[in-house]
Amino acid sequence: MISISTGVPFFNVAVAGYLLSFFLYLFSFVFRRARLGSVGTGVLGVSFAAQTVGLALRSATVGILSITNTYESLVFYSWVFALGYLVIEGLYRGVRQRLRVVGALVALFAFGMVAAAASPLFSGEPRPLIPALQSYWLALHVSFTILGEGFFMVAFVASLLYLILERRARVRARAHVHNPFLPLELLDDLSYKAIAIGFPFFTLGGLFFGAIWAKYAWGRFWGWDPKETFTLVTWLVYVLYLHLRVRYGWRERRAAWIAVLGFILALFTFAGVNFLLRGLHSYA
Amino acid sequence: MTCPHCGAEIPQDSKFCPQCGRRLVPAEGELTCPRCGTKAPPGSRFCKECGEPLAGAIGAETDVKAKVEAKPGLWEELRKKGLFKWALDSLGSIRLTIPLLIALIAAAAVGGIVPQAPITPNAELIYRSYGRFWYNIIKLLSLDDVFHSWWFLALLGLFATNLTICTVRRLRRSIKLLASPLRPLPSSSFGFSPGSSPGNPAGEAVLVSWQGLKPELELEEAREAVRRVLRRRRFRFREEGGQLFGERWRWSRLGPDLVHLGILIILIGGLLGIFRFEGYLSLNETELGKVFPPCTAERTTDCIKNADFSIRIDDFHAELYPDSMTYKDYWTTITVIEDGKEVLTKRIEVNEPLTYKGITFYQTNYGYDLNAAEATIIVEDRESGERLGEFKLKVGERFQIPGTENWVELSRFFTSFMIGQGGPVNIDTPEPENPAAILQIYRGEGDLEKFEYWDIVFANFPETHLNPDKPYKFYMEDFFVPRFDGISYSRNPGYPVAWWGFTVMMIGLFGTFYLAPRRVWVLLDPQGKRALVRGEGRLTWGRKRELEGLAREIERELKGE
Numbered sequence: 063m064i065s066i067s068t069g070v071p072f073f074n075v076a077v078a079g080y081l082l083s084f085f086l087y088l089f090s091f092v093f094r095r096a097r098l099g100s101v102g103t104g105v106l107g108v109s110f111a112a113q114t115v116g117l118a119l120r121s122a123t124v125g126i127l128s129i130t131n132t133y134e135s136l137v138f139y140s141w142v143f144a145l146g147y148l149v150i151e152g153l154y155r156g157v158r159q160r161l162r163v164v165g166a167l168v169a170l171f172a173f174g175m176v177a178a179a180a181s182p183l184f185s186g187e188p189r190p191l192i193p194a195l196q197s198y199w200l201a202l203h204v205s206f207t208i209l210g211e212g213f214f215m216v217a218f219v220a221s222l223l224y225l226i227l228e229r230r231a232r233v234r235a236r237a238h239v240h241n242p243f244l245p246l247e248l249l250d251d252l253s254y255k256a257i258a259i260g261f262p263f264f265t266l267g268g269l270f271f272g273a274i275w276a277k278y279a280w281g282r283f284w285g286w287d288p289k290e291t292f293t294l295v296t297w298l299v300y301v302l303y304l305h306l307r308v309r310y311g312w313r314e315r316r317a318a319w320i321a322v323l324g325f326i327l328a329l330f331t332f333a334g335v336n337f338l339l340r341g342l343h344s345y346a
Numbered sequence: 347m348t349c350p351h352c353g354a355e356i357p358q359d360s361k362f363c364p365q366c367g368r369r370l371v372p373a374e375g376e377l378t379c380p381r382c383g384t385k386a387p388p389g390s391r392f393c394k395e396c397g398e399p400l401a402g403a404i405g406a407e408t409d410v411k412a413k414v415e416a417k418p419g420l421w422e423e424l425r426k427k428g429l430f431k432w433a434l435d436s437l438g439s440i441r442l443t444i445p446l447l448i449a450l451i452a453a454a455a456v457g458g459i460v461p462q463a464p465i466t467p468n469a470e471l472i473y474r475s476y477g478r479f480w481y482n483i484i485k486l487l488s489l490d491d492v493f494h495s496w497w498f499l500a501l502l503g504l505f506a507t508n509l510t511i512c513t514v515r516r517l518r519r520s521i522k523l524l525a526s527p528l529r530p531l532p533s534s535s536f537g538f539s540p541g542s543s544p545g546n547p548a549g550e551a552v553l554v555s556w557q558g559l560k561p562e563l564e565l566e567e568a569r570e571a572v573r574r575v576l577r578r579r580r581f582r583f584r585e586e587g588g589q590l591f592g593e594r595w596r597w598s599r600l601g602p603d604l605v606h607l608g609i610l611i612i613l614i615g616g617l618l619g620i621f622r623f624e625g626y627l628s629l630n631e632t633e634l635g636k637v638f639p640p641c642t643a644e645r646t647t648d649c650i651k652n653a654d655f656s657i658r659i660d661d662f663h664a665e666l667y668p669d670s671m672t673y674k675d676y677w678t679t680i681t682v683i684e685d686g687k688e689v690l691t692k693r694i695e696v697n698e699p700l701t702y703k704g705i706t707f708y709q710t711n712y713g714y715d716l717n718a719a720e721a722t723i724i725v726e727d728r729e730s731g732e733r734l735g736e737f738k739l740k741v742g743e744r745f746q747i748p749g750t751e752n753w754v755e756l757s758r759f760f761t762s763f764m765i766g767q768g769g770p771v772n773i774d775t776p777e778p779e780n781p782a783a784i785l786q787i788y789r790g791e792g793d794l795e796k797f798e799y800w801d802i803v804f805a806n807f808p809e810t811h812l813n814p815d816k817p818y819k820f821y822m823e824d825f826f827v828p829r830f831d832g833i834s835y836s837r838n839p840g841y842p843v844a845w846w847g848f849t850v851m852m853i854g855l856f857g858t859f860y861l862a863p864r865r866v867w868v869l870l871d872p873q874g875k876r877a878l879v880r881g882e883g884r885l886t887w888g889r890k891r892e893l894e895g896l897a898r899e900i901e902r903e904l905k906g907e
Binding site: 156157189190192193194196197199247248250251254255258259261262265266269270273274275277278279280281282283284286288291292294295298299301302305306309310313335 | 440443444447448450451454455457458459462493616624667670672673674675676695696697698699706708710834836838841844845848851852855856859860886887888891
């Protein structure tokens with residue numbers, strides 16, 4: 063029998079670990095201690111591993127990748143956030159320390175997601191799946207979409223930090239923007255890279271797999287359901303980002319604003335559509 | 347074409363490179379050798395340094411950023427290009443793509459927020475939530491049916507046109523680019539001229555110097571080291587004029603083309619949807635074994651459109667989770683009959699449809715067929731308590747109370763009765779939770795009939811009666827309500843097309859972002875004992891990091907680590 067607590071001890075380790083790595087990253091940024099940052103990444107890695115074990119256990123018990131209700135989606139989101147950041151940090155050998163200010167925020171978001179899931183607001187009890195959700199396309203569609211969004215989230219954090227730090231730099235020294243401690247160019251480059259990594263996955267999961275599943279379950283591959291529509295809106299915003307950046311050379315501040323908007327839309331598609339608009343995707 | 351200064355892929359006939367801003371056409375008759383970068387006096391036919399023919403060579407290099415030439419007026423542009431080319435250029439321009447994308451985003455967002463037409467009762471819902479003013483605006487612009495409105499379809503049409511022209515032009519350019527071999531860059535574009543002092547040159551290149559590392563290193567050894575690194579990094583490279591240059595993931599240059607092509611194919615698939623057809627078959631459990639033949643001119647209901655086979659529904663069933671009121675599964679067994687012969691029998695479920703000859707059958711509905719319910723109604727005299735009769739009847743049928751002129755009709759049946767906002771409603775529960783029936787009592791039958799009053803009988807609450815002043819008490823002793831099964835079917839010739847489009851698009855996307863094409867040029871300067879590494883296009887922060895990674899690897903290789 064499925065128990066409420068399947069995987070939960072591991073998720074608890076992750077909750078504590080994400081919070082701890084947030085503080086480690088934060089202190090390492092504020093006090094400029096590279097060692098603390100490395101420890102932070104270590105802690106993040108261990109928490110991520112623990113959460114992976116928890117997810118695997120839970121999925122094995124439920125019999126399908128455990129993303130079938132709001133609780134499980136939130137846990138999965140935090141897992142993907144950590145994954146996204148770890149992948150990105152791996153890509154920036156040599157400048158990792160400057161990246162950790164992004165890590166701090168990502169860890170905080172990952173912590174927030176698992177913590178929200180653990181709150182009494184959402185039931186952690188695995189509920190039996192209604193027939194419409196009994197399909198391996200559920201696992202493929204949801205996991206790939208969220209995987210893409212995990213990278214969008216890293217881009218969002220980097221862009222947000224860019225906007226904040228750049229503004230501060232402008233205000234402080236109008237003549238001398240280039241402060242070596244502010245990784246502005248790094249943040250700009252990072253948000254593009256993260257979007258480039260996430261975009262194919264988001265397209266594959268959100269649009270392609272979604273369309274295939276909709277065809278099997280509902281008999282049509284596209285029907286302008288609010289969730290479908292907002293997935294398309296989010297996708298188009300990233301399309302806009304890529305074209306403005308590659309063809310028009312939009313970078314830095316203007317590009318950052320679009321990356322921020324894109325992720326807000328992605329979040330709205332996940333949460334807002336379920337609560338505010340009605341449609342076929344209202345399962346939670 | 348390729349910019350000879352920075353190696354970027356640029357549009358044909360560019361006057362300035364859109365990436366590095368340098369001039370690409372002759373200025374004041376001066377020429378630059380495309381091979382070695384030496385400047386030649388006006389009128390030269392061959393390069394004085396290397397003998398390269400200079401016909402069509404590019405002009406003197408200026409580091410001044412390209413000044414945007416005064417834009418020609420609309421009329422002038424029209425006259426110069428001709429109407430057709432002008433229209434093609436305007437419709438295929440990226441300057442049109444950006445506002446189109448923004449418009450599509452805005453339109454889709456509105457369509458996602460305002461409840462769209464298929465939700466009934468839509469007009470009322472919108473009126474109530476938005477008020478009169480917005481209701482009129484919404485109706486005027488059909489914002490409650492955005493995705494079928496003329497302006498949205500026009501927008502999509504414009505987008506498709508823009509994309510088609512862009513795709514064709516870009517594809518032509520990509521093919522030309524893939525067909526033409528990579529060439530060495532003029533040494534000036536490395537920020538290097540023979541005899542200049544060794545050091546880090548200003549410009550777009552990254553420096554590797556073995557002056558301090560291993561000054562005794564021969565040129566050939568250095569070249570071999572660079573070769574090893576390029577090979578390790580999977581660059582396909584050539585050597586010419588003292589340079590090693592090559593590319594990686596060359597075919598990914600077609601990535602964006604594939605993505606655009608894929609989207610166009612998906613749009614064509616969507617357009618083919620106008621040839622789709624769909625229908626709905628349903629029956630209740632007393633009718634199992636019913637055959638639905640192909641539709642004909644005479645038979646237009648309970649049949650399958652555009653088919654040359656019949657479907658027989660043999661059985662259907664639903665299953666609940668143990669100790670729960672949640673459906674675990676519903677399924678239907680259907681048999682395909684063709685030319686009087688049974689061809690195949692399959693169990694279809696939600697998420698597991700059957701496709702036969704292009705028509706797909708989906709399990710879509712399951713529940714109680716309330717209109718086919720049957721109940722046994724007992725009539726009692728209120729005063730004496732005497733049982734006046736027991737009648738078994740179906741919804742819509744009536745009986746006469748013996749010895750009176752009163753007739754009773756079973757007008758509605760409920761499995762789970764509830765009082766909703768607009769009166770009695772039935773809740774769709776897996777098992778009957780509050781079975782009830784509405785009875786209508788008439789005086790007389792046929793033309794003489796006269797409605798007197800109505801009453802409700804509850805199976806679970808037999809002593810609940812609505813009309814204490816009336817002479818009869820009604821009870822529902824027994825009931826039977828059959829379950830019904832709904833199968834929808836459809837055929838859409840656009841689907842296979844759309845799947846191919848998606849596949850092409852995904853190949854393009856992963857190629858573009860995961861196997862990103864790269865070009866690199868390495869110039870070896872034996873005098874300065876250094877190598878200059880540069881890539882394609884402007885040296886942004888990210889590109890510089892990448893090139894520095896390559897440079898450090900070459901350095902390590904030179905040291906022999």
